[in-house]
Amino acid sequence: xxxxxxxxxxxxxxxxxxxxxxxxxxxxxxxxxxxxxxxxxxxxxxxxxxxxxxxxxxxxxxxxxxxxxxxxxxxxxxxxxxxxxxxxxxxxxxxxxxxxxxxxxxxxxxxxxxxxxxxxxxxxxxxxxxxxxxxxxxxxxxxxxxxxxxxxxxxxxxxxxxxxxxxxxxxxxxxxxxxxxxxxxxxxxxxxxxxxxxxxxxxxxxxxxxxxxxxxxxxxxxxxxxxxxxxxxxxxxxxxxxxxxxxxxxxxxxxxxxxxx
Amino acid sequence: xxxxxxxxxxxxxxxxxxxxxxxxxxxxxxxxxxxxxxxxxxxxxxxxxxxxxxxxxxxxxxxxxxxxxxxxxxxxxxxxxxxxxxxxxxxxxxxxxxxxxxxxxxxxxxxxxxxxxxxxxxxxxxxxxxxxxxxxxxxxxxxxxxxxxxxxxxxxxxxxxxxxxxxxxxxxxxxxxxxxxxxxxxxxxxxxxxxxxxxxxxxxxxxxxxxxxxxxxxxxxxxxxxxxxxxxxxxxxxxxxxxxxxxxxxxxxxxxxxxxxxxxxxxxxxxxxxxxxxxxxxxxxxxxxxxxxxxxxxxxxxxxxxxxxxxxxxx
Numbered sequence: 422x423x424x425x426x427x428x429x430x431x432x433x434x435x436x437x438x439x440x441x442x443x444x445x446x447x448x449x450x451x452x453x454x455x456x457x458x459x460x461x462x463x464x465x466x467x468x469x470x471x472x473x474x475x476x477x478x479x480x481x482x483x484x485x486x487x488x489x490x491x492x493x494x495x496x497x498x499x500x501x502x503x504x505x506x507x508x509x510x511x512x513x514x515x516x517x518x519x520x521x522x523x524x525x526x527x528x529x530x531x532x533x534x535x536x537x538x539x540x541x542x543x544x545x546x547x548x549x550x551x552x553x554x555x556x557x558x559x560x561x562x563x564x565x566x567x568x569x570x571x572x573x574x575x576x577x578x579x580x581x582x583x584x585x586x587x588x589x590x591x592x593x594x595x596x597x598x599x600x601x602x603x604x605x606x607x608x609x610x611x612x613x614x615x616x617x618x619x620x621x622x623x624x625x626x627x628x629x630x631x632x633x634x635x636x637x638x639x640x641x642x643x644x645x646x647x648x649x650x651x652x653x654x655x656x657x658x659x660x661x662x663x664x665x666x667x668x669x670x671x672x673x674x675x676x677x678x679x680x681x682x
Numbered sequence: 683x684x685x686x687x688x689x690x691x692x693x694x695x696x697x698x699x700x701x702x703x704x705x706x707x708x709x710x711x712x713x714x715x716x717x718x719x720x721x722x723x724x725x726x727x728x729x730x731x732x733x734x735x736x737x738x739x740x741x742x743x744x745x746x747x748x749x750x751x752x753x754x755x756x757x758x759x760x761x762x763x764x765x766x767x768x769x770x771x772x773x774x775x776x777x778x779x780x781x782x783x784x785x786x787x788x789x790x791x792x793x794x795x796x797x798x799x800x801x802x803x804x805x806x807x808x809x810x811x812x813x814x815x816x817x818x819x820x821x822x823x824x825x826x827x828x829x830x831x832x833x834x835x836x837x838x839x840x841x842x843x844x845x846x847x848x849x850x851x852x853x854x855x856x857x858x859x860x861x862x863x864x865x866x867x868x869x870x871x872x873x874x875x876x877x878x879x880x881x882x883x884x885x886x887x888x889x890x891x892x893x894x895x896x897x898x899x900x901x902x903x904x905x906x907x908x909x910x911x912x913x914x915x916x917x918x919x920x921x922x923x924x925x926x927x928x929x930x931x932x933x934x935x936x937x938x939x940x941x942x943x944x945x946x947x948x949x950x951x952x953x954x955x956x957x958x959x960x961x962x963x964x965x966x967x968x969x970x971x972x973x974x975x976x977x978x979x980x981x982x983x984x985x986x987x988x989x990x991x992x993x994x995x996x997x
């Protein structure tokens with residue numbers, strides 16, 4: 422029985438630099454799966470491949486057993502895959518609730534002529550979308566800021582807003598690229614709660630994260646990348662005690678160059 | 683309460699209706715009606731351009747080309763194809779939309795300055811066709827435009843064109859506002875702010891860019907048809923580069939991402955040159971200075987900047 426999302430031997434290089442070498446993953450429905458690794462390990466590249474932002478040069482991506490390699494992101498979204506970004510990609514000229522409403526796009530009727538004439542069905546759907554979006558803002562604790570322009574929200578709020586927007590599409594699988602990056606401990610705690618709630622809704626979560634405490638606390642399984650290759654995979658305890666992982670994070674006496682000077 | 687009412691999109695349509703109905707009571711006389719009709723006609727084109735530039739964030743420096751297609755359609759349709767004027771207008775709008783569809787596919791892949799240059803080229807090409815096909819269009823000398831017949835009446839003169847263009851402006855504003863407040867409009871605005879985020883949320887950005895480009899081309903063509911029918915004469919300058927720039931200035935000055943801004947911008951750029959004739963040879967300098975001052979003090983465009991200030995004060 423294969424998992425919800427399977428990655429087979431995926432590899433890519435950028436201008437002669439191999440960013441990923443034959444990575445294989447199998448993500449099961451319902452789990453929280455973390456991808457960790459030092460800077461430049463290829464974590465975000467892996468996310469870009471899975472979400473269709475940049476197609477792989479080798480290997481395949483399977484979603485529910487179907488080959489989805491090279492499909493554009495908007496089609497993957499329709500198949501139930503959504504993501505957030507390491508560097509925020511918020512619609513800054515829209516209000517918080519409008520951001521989440523955009524997330525409902527794939528579930529809305531897209532008849533342009535009906536939209537132009539504002540037919541009753543379109544108005545009804547608009548109300549429904551706003552209601553659903555309001556509920557999701559409540560889920561991430563942003564109800565009070567629904568009508569605030571996204572441009573004037575705090576960093577931590579924007580991180581949660583981006584998650585709410587991705588969840589609005591009712592994905593089967595959600596990729597979170599460093600959801601807690603740049604957040605203070607309180608904000609990280611809030612993000613932690615949000616991720617657990619999402620997972621509790623039956624959405625499979627795959628996250629890239631540097632905050633080890635967060636990763637160790639919430640992940641079912643962890644996959645460690647370094648220099649584009651798989652270093653280790655397993656639960657928190659297994660990964661933590663793996664000598665190769667420790668070497669990659671803390672440096673290895675034999676290969677470490679002097680940083681002094 | 684007042685704020686809520688003001689924020690509703692339909693309050694704006696109501697306000698436009700009121701202005702269109704009440705204006706002739708205040709400004710009597712053919713000269714004023716003529717100027718007002720020109721404002722409305724320009725505003726129709728600028729609303730379309732604002733959907734493209736202000737909402738979806740795609741620049742066009744060639745919109746006078748589509749305006750010119752509408753303008754020449756009502757001149758050429760009746761003379762060469764024997765179409766009635768109204769059918770020529772519809773055909774012109776359809777042709778303009780079709781051209782935008784065909785050309786839009788490749789050029790909307792470009793972004794920012796590159797898209798600006800590509801649309802500039804498109805506008806110049808269209809202008810050249812009207813300028814060089816002398817046996818059809820009369821070349822640089824222009825050509826006569828047959829009059830529109832409405833229920834057996836010849837539509838001539840400022841009064842009738844005031845009402846036709848006013849009613850069309852109301853309709854076009856209504857359509858634009860409906861669209862903005864629909865999933866389609868949210869997709870436009872999303873693409874403006876982040877293409878990558880729009881894509882992963884399931885928005886087919888190529889489709890929506892093409893859609894708004896075609897729509898803005900149709901708006902421009904309708905405005906162009908009205909313009910030449912109102913004037914009774916059309917020259918290649920109708921499709922010229924200067925007019926493209928004028929449309930962009932109207933949209934930017936009035937406010938990108940604002941339907942009301944489109945109308946205010948059109949009004950300002952049509953009325954100011956008339957009002958500034960008292961400065962004689964210094965007219966252009968004064969106009970330029972006024973534009974610079976507006977952009978310095980209301981950098982987001984007149985309507986959005988004033989609205990932001992007003993909200994800030996009442997908050």
